[in-house]
Amino acid sequence: SERRYRSISEAFAFGMWSADEHGRLTFVSSRLLLFLGAVWENVQQRPWSSVLTPQSDIERAAARWQRGMAAGEPWGWESSLRGADGTVRRVWTRGIPLRHADGQVSGWAGFSLDVTDRRAAEADRDQARQRLEVVTDLMAVGVAQCNRQLEFVWSNPAYARQIGLASEHIQGRPMQDAR
Numbered sequence: 001s002e003r004r005y006r007s008i009s010e011a012f013a014f015g016m017w018s019a020d021e022h023g024r025l026t027f028v029s030s031r032l033l034l035f036l037g038a039v040w041e042n043v044q045q046r047p048w049s050s051v052l053t054p055q056s057d058i059e060r061a062a063a064r065w066q067r068g069m070a071a072g073e074p075w076g077w078e079s080s081l082r083g084a085d086g087t088v089r090r091v092w093t094r095g096i097p098l099r100h101a102d103g104q105v106s107g108w109a110g111f112s113l114d115v116t117d118r119r120a121a122e123a124d125r126d127q128a129r130q131r132l133e134v135v136t137d138l139m140a141v142g143v144a145q146c147n148r149q150l151e152f153v154w155s156n157p158a159y160a161r162q163i164g165l166a167s168e169h170i171q172g173r174p175m176q177d178a179r
Contacts, residue, residue, distance in 0.1 A: 014091060014112040018098075021105050023047050023069055032112060037084020057081075065095070072097050072105045078115065090116040150175040 008016070015029025024045045033040060047062075057079035068075030076094040083089065095110030133154075136143050142159030146152055152170045160167040163178045170178075 014114050016111045019108040021107055023065065035083045089114050090119050146175050
């Protein structure tokens, strides 16, 4: 069971971790330790927040962790994390309470995923959409986009004028409303 848990933890980019009921680390996957440039013997039984940088992001994350521990509820956050080589990655971390048979929290288990590339792709997509909207807003030709349910997702001002609705009232409406 322990070997399987450790093997599974390596499948995650950045890996998995566990902590006791007080938040002291009891396991950190080798991938996460490698990124941090940390050695297990130096981090075990320490609060995870003391192992991570930059501290400005970690302090906010630690506050969420404390609220999650106090409530005994799952928690998650996204923050920047600096690796041993100086690279900063955007990481989403999620933790869940582990419980004794009587319901008391016995510890925590969680994973950390590197979402840097996803965030960059989202930013690129948003920029491309903004550029497209600037161009289409200036067009005299009406242009609209619908989703698979044939509901309007977006339209330019020329299209809104053609169907007699304000642009902000088109989004979410069924396409047949445009007749």
